[in-house]
Amino acid sequence: MDVLQILPQQLVFGLALGTVYGLIALGYTMVYGILFMINFAHGEIFMIGAYVGWWVLTALLNAKLTGLHPVWVVPVMLVPAMLFAGLLGVCLERFAYRPLYLRGATRLGPLISAIGASIFLQNAVMLTQGARMKVYMTSLLFPRTWRVQVAGASVSALVLVMIGVAGLMMWGLHLLVQRTTLGRSIRAVAEDREMAAIMGVNVRRVIAVTFFLGSALGGAGGVLVGLYYTQIDFFMGYSAGLKAFTAAVLGGIGNIRGAMLGGLILGLVESLAVTFMNPAYKDVVAFAVLILTLVFKPTGLLGETVAEGEKV
């Protein structure tokens, strides 16, 4: 097949994948922005969001309701998944991370605690949900005939919904962080935790809210990825988490717009790698792009260099 013919199609896939990477990457970057900590369990939160979405969809399908339409089914899947994922994130923060950063541990302590949480959550899901993959009945929700032609690419309604939902959430988060009092306190804590506390910001609450928001976005990403790939399992958080983390660093970790940009670039790079190269090497290309970017721009594309010295 002519490469140029499938290119627009691949670019659309890349865009869809990229927005979801960006959505998950936001969870890493927000937590990093205020705690300077890699929340390794974020991939697992994303995976659990996918399971909650699957559970809701399966329950709806089993109830044999008529008039299942994505316009209301997708939000009905997203809300519980986001709530559950968000609360899980808050619990993790409360029990696995807060005791560590309150005592001023080195930055690697929380990392190991997060790795432990990741292993724990993965196995908890495997034990309670079984090791076999679950199947999202996406085709019952989005008939395959729902497609539009855009610039030579045939775009399914699902891909449009993914891009739309992810884009909407990112925009919402952007408004929240930039325009509201809560957003201002998040930025204040990220800038200088002690000074923010002196100025009357309830730092612990802000940290908990940040975990809730980041985890909820990860949970939404889980539902979208579940709908897109139609198969989920307890191990899916590993590679998605890795990619999203890569996206966050590519854009400049701690920077919210950077996470979105990094996600988009990573998704497009992967789809281009699949188009022009051996698909087995798509991850090699993705990581090579990351490494090259960091060699020339050591703090990522939109990364800031402030406070670098204090964090090490």
Place this chain on the structure above:
Amino acid sequence: MTAPAGWQRWLAIVLGLAALVGPLVAPSDYWIGVMARICLYATLALGLNIVVGFAGLLDLGYVAFFGIGSYLYAFLASPHFGLHLPFFVAVPVIVVLTAFSGILIGAPTLRLRGDYLAIVTLGFGEITYLLLINLDRPINITGGPSGIIRIDPPALAGFVLTRNLEYHYLFLAALALTLVASARLRNSRIGWAWQAIREDELAARAMGINTTVAKLQAFAIGASFAGIGGSFLASWQHSVFPDNFLFTESINILAMVILGGMGNLLGVVLGATLLVALPEVFRDFQVYRLLVFGLMLMVLMVFRPQGLLAGEGRREEEPEPTPLVESEAGPGAPAGSG
């Protein structure tokens, strides 16, 4: 090297005796195998400790060097390429080559700090794994997903190692060697330079330390330990597969270093012992094994954030900047006190 104080000394003696005598009284060959694996992983953890614990460079892709070492041994001592170098010739060659790979991978990361360094090393680890699994086409180099089999066992003057017991003592000897090397490095000019970089890179540079050279030394020496561990693994299991070198393995080794107490050699060995032995102890619980393992990692970090043995961690070193000053004073600094 100052001997560890008090109960830590006793712990060291107990661990050492257990390693020496344990295999002779072990209930089954299986447990001798577990002890051999403890020694192997302790060697790897000591290598990572040089990069993470001494120099403070968070390396999430350490398994790359482990994999490179293993596959190099497979290339040099198996029918795959028809080469059959003797074990004690192959290992030094591999140590040099993996050290070189450490420099290659370390070089692009020199300007990076903290978590940017972490993600780049992680990327190199993933790239190494993907290359191992995919380089069977167009030319068969790594054997792809089915790996390389029929690797030569270690042999010395006609004596071929076959039993776990023999491997255990070989691995223990290597562990002893890397322990002594780590201890001597820590109190050398190089070691002080690493610790200075770990505490404050800018200040270290201001004190005249060539941070580029020091970081590359850390990567090279850390990688060479993994080269030893890798060639031992390949010769022990007579085969290598890409799945031996997954990202989770990097995390496992990192957990050993941090759990035991970064920079503390006894702590690192203890961390390796616990993280290899605990899953075996919980083997009776089968499916709950990893669940409990994850929970324990969390609980241990919450109650001992500095690691189990933090005696030589950065906290105690902070009010004591004198070694750094002395090491810059001239070659007469007490480098030989190790």
